Amino acid sequence: MSDKAPRGIRLVIALTGRRNAGKSSLINAICGQEVAIVSSHAGTTTDPVGKHYELLPLGPVTFFDTAGLDDQGELGELRVKATHKVLYRADIAVVVVGEDGITKHERSIIARVQELSIPLLVVFNKNDLAAPKDADLAWCAEQGFVPSVVSAETGENIDELKAQLIAAAPQEFKEEPLLLGDLVQPGEVCVCVVPIDLSAPKGRLILPQVQVLRDLLDHDAIGLVSKEHDLPATLGRLAEDPALVVTDSQAVDLVAKNVPERVALTTFSTLFARYKGDLPALVEGAKAMDSLKDGDTILIGEACSHHTLEDDIGRVKIPAWMKKYTGKTLNFEVFSGHDFPEDLERYSLCIHCGSCMLNRREMLRRIRECRRRGVPITNYGVAISKLQGVLERIIAPFGL
Structure with missing residues (x-):
């Protein structure tokens, strides 16, 4: 089920840290599967690797195992840059600390995560080999972090770490986001205008159109689908005005001329501007x-x-x-x-x-x-x- 969820609605959890801090082992321990290659040789993970997982009650998430922040050489620099790209799209960042404790590498990535305002967890791994240093715990306390102390090898405190991940999730993943359920009441009709042109995928609708239709059904509303040139006939067959017309943006000019001013009108892309972003900011832009x-x-x-x-x-x-x-x-x-x-x-x-x-x-x-x-x-x-x-x-x- 988690493998089939659209990428855009997944919670993204990025694990970062130095080479051999146990990031791959930690993902395996959380997922309960051997999904990431594990080796005592530093630098085993060379590129970000994604693993889909169902983290209940949040639902589908993707864990990213990234290259070590202390990777060296020209290729190492490229791998570290790739790690930073994963951070850019992360919803939660997990900084994994190994036996050597917190160094300039961890402090640097923690500062970067804070700049991006990404929820952050500091995890001391390999507790079976060495307990966290008092100085590192004191530094975390000064920064306002409550670190996790785990062992990917023995499974110690892994369930507690999962609970922390759930608690750290952004609010939008804990509540149902608004698509159009607040614009159409149960039993009301919404007409979706879907042009079929060269960019339309053969045999199917694009994801925003599918999600809008599903959201209508989830809210017990009635969804009708029409091509733009058939819209006047579609509206003429209705006994009363629809509560809303949603059109593909490319046909908005034609559709606006055919939809009476008394009927609410918007576009799929505008719905997603609110659902996935900040609509007032995008209107201002x-x-x-x-x-x-x-x-x-x-x-x-x-x-x-x-x-x-x-x-x-x-x-x-x-x-x-x-x-x-x-x-x-x-x-x-x-x-x-x-x-x-x-x-x-x-x-x-x-x-x-x-x-x-x-x-x-x-x-x-x-x-x-x-x-x-x-x-x-x-x-x-x-x-x-x-x-x-x-x-x-x-x-x-x-x-x-």
Whole structure:
């Protein structure tokens, strides 16, 4: 069951520490399986390795076993950099301390985790070989940490560590996030407008559309699906107005013209802007399009890598619409998957996808990082609604 959960709704737990601190052994002990290669030879783990697990009552999580922070050489530097990338999308960071205690490496990564505002656990492993040093425990107390003392080898205190992981989980993983259940009451009708174009996966719907339909069913509402050109006929067959119409952003202009003003209207991407991020911040970021200048560079953020088609939304359509809307000569750069540029300051605006393949924590972190560096950020759906002149109507159902 945990293997089939979408990546974007998993809690991500990253284990970091020096080589041979017992990170791999600790994951094996937590999961009760031999999922990570274990060796007494330092540096056995060379790249981040993910393990899916069902951590009840939280549900599906992914543990990442990472390379040692003290890895050496040119390849070692690349592995440490990969470890930092995993931290960037982590919901909980576990700093594993081995027999040698807390050194500059642990203190450095702890400082980095705190900068990212990631919930942090310090775990002294290998208690069967050596108890934590008094000086290290005192330092943890000064920093406000309550460390765990475990042994992956004997299983000592592993259950207690699991309880600490559950307690450290961000609040959004402990409560049901809002998608659209608060916008449609039981028994009411929601019409979902789903264009079928070159980017639509053959034989199936994309994840946001599936999640919206499932959320409607979970809230005992009625979901109808229509293509954009069939929408007038679909609405005409209803005895009364639907409570809500949700459309793919690429058809928002046409759909807005066919949906009466009295009917609430929004987009899949706008729903996900709230579900996975900070909708008010993304709406505010869209306003930056009105102040762009010739030569400005726009960052297009994609949560997943995919084959680019001739009508690609992020790489083709949005840039074309923006150039027409602003009348400016603009540059566009695309970053896909979990890559996100370190030199954010050189961008005048970031336009991010709907983040269906990211967890909420990572999307919120990207929003916070952009805003901290003075870079406005919005997402595809909000940006398209702004460019099409219907943004105020699209965000009205959310009270904005």
